[in-house]
Amino acid sequence: MKRVFLDHNATTFPSKDVVKAITDFKDWGNPSSIHSSGRRARSKILQAKREIAKILGVSPGELSFTSGGSESNNSVIRGLVNRLISKGSTHIISSRSEHPSVYKTLTHIQESFPDIKVHYCPIDYKKGLDYNFLEETLKNNPVGLVSLMAANNETGEIYDIKKIRFLIEKHTLKSRRTYLHSDMVQTLGKMPFDIKDLGVDFASFSAHKFYALQGVGVLYHKKGSGFEPLITGGGQERGRRAGTENLMAIHAMGLQFNALKNLDSKLKEIESLRDYMETKIKSSIDRVMILASDRKRLCNTSLILIDSAHGETLLMNLDLMGFDVSTGAACSSGNPEPSPVLRALGLSLKEASESLRVSLGWSTTKEDIDSFVEHLVKVVEKIRSI
Amino acid sequence: MSNTEYKNLNSDSKQSNESIKKPRVLVAMSGGVDSSVAAALLKDQGFEVIGATMQVWNYSNNPVSEDEDCDAHGTCCSSDDVDDARWVCDQLNIPFYVLNCEDQFKAEVIDPFVESYLSGETPIPCVNCNTFLKFSHLIKKMKELDCDYLATGHYAQVVLNKSNKPLIQTSEDGHKDQTYFLFTLEQEILSKILFPVGHLDKTDVRKIAEEKKLVVAKKKDSVGICFIGSQGYKTFVEDHSTEDLHVKGEIKIYPDGDVIGKHSGLHKFTLGQRRALGVSFSEPLFVRSMDYETGELWLSREKDLYKDSVRVRDTNFFEKLSLDKELKVKLRYQHKGSACKITKISTSEISLKLTKPERSITPGQAAVFYDGDLLLGGGWIESAY
Numbered sequence: 001m002k003r004v005f006l007d008h009n010a011t012t013f014p015s016k017d018v019v020k021a022i023t024d025f026k027d028w029g030n031p032s033s034i035h036s037s038g039r040r041a042r043s044k045i046l047q048a049k050r051e052i053a054k055i056l057g058v059s060p061g062e063l064s065f066t067s068g069g070s071e072s073n074n075s076v077i078r079g080l081v082n083r084l085i086s087k088g089s090t091h092i093i094s095s096r097s098e099h100p101s102v103y104k105t106l107t108h109i110q111e112s113f114p115d116i117k118v119h120y121c122p123i124d125y126k127k128g129l130d131y132n133f134l135e136e137t138l139k140n141n142p143v144g145l146v147s148l149m150a151a152n153n154e155t156g157e158i159y160d161i162k163k164i165r166f167l168i169e170k171h172t173l174k175s176r177r178t179y180l181h182s183d184m185v186q187t188l189g190k191m192p193f194d195i196k197d198l199g200v201d202f203a204s205f206s207a208h209k210f211y212a213l214q215g216v217g218v219l220y221h222k223k224g225s226g227f228e229p230l231i232t233g234g235g236q237e238r239g240r241r242a243g244t245e246n247l248m249a250i251h252a253m254g255l256q257f258n259a260l261k262n263l264d265s266k267l268k269e270i271e272s273l274r275d276y277m278e279t280k281i282k283s284s285i286d287r288v289m290i291l292a293s294d295r296k297r298l299c300n301t302s303l304i305l306i307d308s309a310h311g312e313t314l315l316m317n318l319d320l321m322g323f324d325v326s327t328g329a330a331c332s333s334g335n336p337e338p339s340p341v342l343r344a345l346g347l348s349l350k351e352a353s354e355s356l357r358v359s360l361g362w363s364t365t366k367e368d369i370d371s372f373v374e375h376l377v378k379v380v381e382k383i384r385s386i
Numbered sequence: 387m388s389n390t391e392y393k394n395l396n397s398d399s400k401q402s403n404e405s406i407k408k409p410r411v412l413v414a415m416s417g418g419v420d421s422s423v424a425a426a427l428l429k430d431q432g433f434e435v436i437g438a439t440m441q442v443w444n445y446s447n448n449p450v451s452e453d454e455d456c457d458a459h460g461t462c463c464s465s466d467d468v469d470d471a472r473w474v475c476d477q478l479n480i481p482f483y484v485l486n487c488e489d490q491f492k493a494e495v496i497d498p499f500v501e502s503y504l505s506g507e508t509p510i511p512c513v514n515c516n517t518f519l520k521f522s523h524l525i526k527k528m529k530e531l532d533c534d535y536l537a538t539g540h541y542a543q544v545v546l547n548k549s550n551k552p553l554i555q556t557s558e559d560g561h562k563d564q565t566y567f568l569f570t571l572e573q574e575i576l577s578k579i580l581f582p583v584g585h586l587d588k589t590d591v592r593k594i595a596e597e598k599k600l601v602v603a604k605k606k607d608s609v610g611i612c613f614i615g616s617q618g619y620k621t622f623v624e625d626h627s628t629e630d631l632h633v634k635g636e637i638k639i640y641p642d643g644d645v646i647g648k649h650s651g652l653h654k655f656t657l658g659q660r661r662a663l664g665v666s667f668s669e670p671l672f673v674r675s676m677d678y679e680t681g682e683l684w685l686s687r688e689k690d691l692y693k694d695s696v697r698v699r700d701t702n703f704f705e706k707l708s709l710d711k712e713l714k715v716k717l718r719y720q721h722k723g724s725a726c727k728i729t730k731i732s733t734s735e736i737s738l739k740l741t742k743p744e745r746s747i748t749p750g751q752a753a754v755f756y757d758g759d760l761l762l763g764g765g766w767i768e769s770a771y
Contacts, residue, residue, distance in 0.1 A: 313530045316483050320436070320531065386529050 001322045004368045008209075008361035009153050009186060009301060010326055015211040015259060018252040022213075025248050032234060032244065045245055048254025052218060055257045056195050059223065064237040065250050068217035069185040070101035071230065072204030073147075075219060075241065076181045077105045079227030080145055085115050089144025089176055093137055095121045095129070096344035098149055099183055106147070117141070121148070125345040128295050129159050131167065138171035138178070149183040150198070151191065154341050154357055156301025157292040158191065165199030179225060185209055185217075189260060189362070190267065190298045201225040207249065211362070212256040216249035270360050271299035277358065277369045278302055284377045291345075291355075300360040305347070309383045311338075311355050317379040323372055326357045408434040411535040411580065412528045414520055415439050415474065415482075417467025419602045420539030422474040423591045424582040426598050428537055429478050431582075436531060437475040437482040439468050440519055442491035443613045473601045485527065487519055494518035496613065496626065503623045503653040504631050506676035507750025510567070510719065511611055517570040525575055535580050540564045542761075543584035544576055552576035553704050554761040559587045566719050569754045569764030570702050623653045635681020637665055640674050640690055649683050652676045658691060658746030672746075692743035693770040695729075698736050698753045703763030707731055707755075714756040715740070717747050717767065723756065736765065 005013070014022075029037030031045050046060070053060040066072045077092075084090055094106055106118045119137045122130040129148075137143065146168060151158045161182050172178045181202040187193055189210035195203060201222045208214040221227065221240070233242030278290050287307035306314070311327035318325055327339070342352040358372070411433045413425040429435045468484055475482035495514045502509035520538060528536040541557035542565045554576065557563040571579075583591050588607075595603035614622050624632075632651035639646055647665040649655070655663075659673045663685065674686035696717070707713075707728050714723040715738060724744055730737040738753070747770035754764035 310530075312485065313527070316436075316481075316531055319483075320481060382532070383530055386526070 003322045003324065004364075004372060005324045006358045006360060006364065006368070006372060007324045007326045008364075009156075009298075009357065009359035011208045011214065012189075012211045012361055014213055014252070015256060017259065018212050018256050021252045021255050022248055025251060027247075027251075029247075030244055031247060032236065041245075041247055044247060044251045048250050051254045052257045055260055056220065058195055058220060061238075062220055062223055064219045064221065064240045065245055066217045066219050066241055067215055067246070068208070069099065069183065069204050069206035071241075072202075072206075072217055072219040073099065073101040073181075073183055074105050075230040076179075076202045076204070076221075076227055077102065077109065077145070077147060078230055080179060081109055081113055081116065082228060083226075084144035085113065087144060087177070089142045089178065090115045090117060091137070091141040091143045092116060092118045093121055093134060093143055093146045093148070094118060095123050095148060097123045097152060097154075097341045098147065099153060099185070100340075102147055102149070102183055119143075123345055125155070125291050125342075125347060128157065128292070131160075131163065134164065135167050135171060138167055142176065143168075143172065143178050144176075145179045145181060147181040147183070149186070150193070150203075151184075151186040151298050152292075152341070153186050154301075154339060155292045155303045155345070156186075156298035156359075158296040158298065161198045161200060186298060189263065190300055192264065192267075195220060202227075207253040207256065210256060210260065212253040213249040216246045216253055218253070266362060267299045270362070270364065273364060273366060273369055274300060274302055274360055276366070277360075277373060278304075280369075280373045281376065284373065285380050300364075302358045302360075303342075304356045304358065305351055306354055306356060306380055309354055309380045311353055313383055314356050314376070314379055317383070318372075318375060321375045321379070323375060325372075326359070327353075327355060408432055409534040410434040410436065410532060411537050412436050412438055412524065412531055412533040413537045414524055414539075415471040416539065416608070417470035417474075417602065417605075418539065418608055419595050419600070419605055420541070420583050420591055422471070422539070422600050422602045423594050423598075424537050424539040424580075425474065425480065426478055426594065426600065427582040428580070429480065433535075435478065435480045436533065437471060437478075437480055438485055438524070438527065439471045439482075440485050440487040440491075440524070441468060442487050442495070442515070442519065444488055470602050470605065477598075477600060485523075487523060490519060490523055491515070500623050500626045502750050503619065504627060504633060504651075506633065506652040506678045508656045508748045509750045510752060511613075512567045513570060513752060516567050521571050521575060521579070525578065528578065535578055536575075537580040537582055539583055540568065540581050541584055541588075542568055542581045544579055544581060545760075556756070556759040556761065557581075557584050562588050565756075565761045566716055566752065566754045566764075569752060569761065572702075573704055576704075620654050624651075627653075633678060633681045635677075635683060637663070637683045637685060639667075639671065640684045640686035646685075652678065652681065652683060655683060657748045688745075691745045693747050694740040694743040696726075696738050696740070696747055696753060696770045697768040698738065698765035699734065699768045701734055701736055701763060701765030703755075705757070705760070705762050707736070707762065711757075712741075713762065714758075716752075716754045716756070717744060718751045734765075735768075 027040040027044050029041035031038060031041040049060045049063050053063055094102060096103055110116055110118050121134050146164060148159055148164060150161050165180055168178045168180060179201045182200045184203045185206045188205055202225060203220040206217040229240050231242045236242055236245060282288055289305040291303040315325060315327050338349055338352040342355055411428050413421060413435055415421040415425060415437045425435050425437055472482050495511045498514060499509050499511045524536055541559055541562040543555040543557060544552050545555045547553055554565055554568055556565050592603060634650050636645045637647040637649055649664060655673045657673050660670060671685040672688055672691055674691055675684045709728050712725055712727055715726045716723045725741040726738045728736055729739050747767060749767050749769055751767050752764050753767050755762040
């Protein structure tokens, strides 16, 4: 059975270049060793960092390699807490529709540090992010950190990070430093952006979301934006992240960043394929709603609410038919709970449990989409008839 | 009634080869050896097998205690067991899904369990788990996944009587027989249910698991109630209830009614209990009965624990009952069964008289009736006298 993978917001397969880079890889060595093999390994790390920096338009010193998005998010948030407290900028703004590595970390921090106060900016599925709330909170509180994602992993909605930076500048005293962190894990390979123009101090990226390997990511930290390391030890990454670097995965990620160049036409293609799919679904299944479809979204993501068709059941049926889709964020236990993110967006428990996330990838074809919709229609009909 | 009059559905595997499309079966997998072997046998018999585990209880939110390891938990459907089930499905190369049933489990199993203890009964949550989760929620999933059958690792057998009506018969392994927990099943779903290990002995099941090199082959059997850890049921009930719901009262001695102390909650006692009664007396005393209305805990000498008349509520029967026929009734899971006659039948209640009085017949447990090795049905023990 040919399988069709439509869950690219969960992960992507390693590209041919990545697979080749791994199989050809010969420069084994501990990048911290002084001898020749160590130096060769160190060169690979630096080379990858330089390539990534060039593509992101930042300087190599503003990047640190981590194990991925969750570690990057934890590093920034946990690594800033003591500074925020010592400066008296103890208020943090975030939202409940963030990835768990942000909102669970913030919950934990609020429990552990009584001085810290987290404000959750409402994000309604009908209206989007409440910029007024953000503005008011910035105006009235000593805010030291704003952590909001650039694009939502479940709905695909793109948030206006540049505007958030503007609001921070507008309402924060010159003497106060308010950091802006953005979990940008869903952006690479799905939308163009200029990190300097967005005005973020920190941004988290993960390799496996854009056809490189799992277990590696990169954290952008704007020059002068220090944080305490989450992992201490051997002083790698200039003391920002201890532990021997994931050499081969870093090397492969560096190469894969090159594939992000000149993606515009590809992204347009994916978007029209996604729109084609949505139109087809809406015309063949009644009582369907596509979330955030009237706002800026990632080109590849569709969060579909199908009345009276339980997402978990849809997913299992589609899996048995050869289609990989999701009911929300892939969570580690494989336990399909209704997505807390969708609940935070204001969906009822029923609506959240009747959701299906379809995320297209670079290699998704029209045939894949036609076949998927055809099967989805059948499954929905069957489930609704029981 | 002898077994030979019945056709065993589970050993009749040839049906699967008759149609072009393989029959599809959803197997409820707990991560234990029985359901794992059930899945393996069905695969051998030519079914298209789908494994599913119900995640019923969030063990990480409900830790037994911080210093105990996972083994201290009951071993049914805990996180480690989910991984075991997943591993077995990998070995069998079949799809596997985790179904989140925590809300249903809390509403249909945990809450009634706590309420039952608080009202002076001794519940058996496994029946509710079967009624509302395995054979209701999973039946729905079975249909939604286009499956023809639902299979479990229960030690029980589905057989057809002369008129091709499916009925439940006890397992070949009398010691492991689990028909006691199945009396609430609806007649209509019996034809959709397979118990692939029901005709086997536990030792045979283990042997098959070993031959097939299933990772759970040597895994210990689950004992006790899956969500009760080593802290015991009293602590569990107290953790899941407020103190104002604990029914307190006097401790009296049967039959005279002399008050010999006070107790702090009926949920702390079970009928027949001798130890930890909190009173001292010249001779051994046992819990004879509890009165939810007055909060009275009645103790008696052992000879007064025996009763021969039982009222049973919320009954479900697969076969019509008759008043004059001698039947076997099991009054708790490990009970070997006693001879009885039904004395009264109404819509959902019956009364019965035992040939010989039984010790500590406990409200909240099930009374399950058999004609030979055929499960007739059962109900919940309301009272005994």
